[in-house]
Amino acid sequence: MSTVSCLFCSPDPNAIVLENDYAIFIQTEQPILIGSGLIIPRSHRQTVFDLTVVEWCETYALLQQVKTLLDEQYEPDGYNVGWNSGDAAGQEILHSHLHVIPRFKDEPLAGKGIRWWLKQEENRR
Template structure:
């Protein structure tokens, strides 16, 4: 199966990793809505959360506060949003379950549809900062 996130998990594509455990990984979104936009995904390929057990859904969401806190510290963002889309009509682009953590800044009007391509060196530096803010 052709899945960008499975490729990242298999090391076939680069990812700027923030966190990993036996069942999940978190990395920076390559096309961030804003600085620090990150994803949490299950290692196991599921297309939507309705394909997962309630327990697995709970365990992936339970990582969000920990990772979001580190992102806020590292980026200086004022707030964050969580996003989790299921299905094409919901604008799920990669068919592998993922939770978006999107930092929000008081002085920026973040628009969901305006995504940018960030530079690899910047992402790598940012990922390092977030990893060191993870407790």
């Protein structure tokens, strides 16, 4: 994929909630749950496995800032944090991005983590 056509290589500056020199945090327009967003490396890296050590460390640093912000704004009861890497894993945009999803006890699917979907009988090989 060309970086010219990559949605995450040229984000709307007004959409950036938090940032550092290596990554940005944007909240999704139609969030999975309130406060949900993405941490996106500034450099085009197709998957999490392509991040440099510095990008990995700076993503972690930004994740800590994001958690502080979301804790203050929404007071979630937990979080799902995860990467999709490759088509089979559900990666739709081929620019590495970390999903940050606040979770709340009053959700219909509270207590169901990322692995819950994978462990369903219909997903067995």
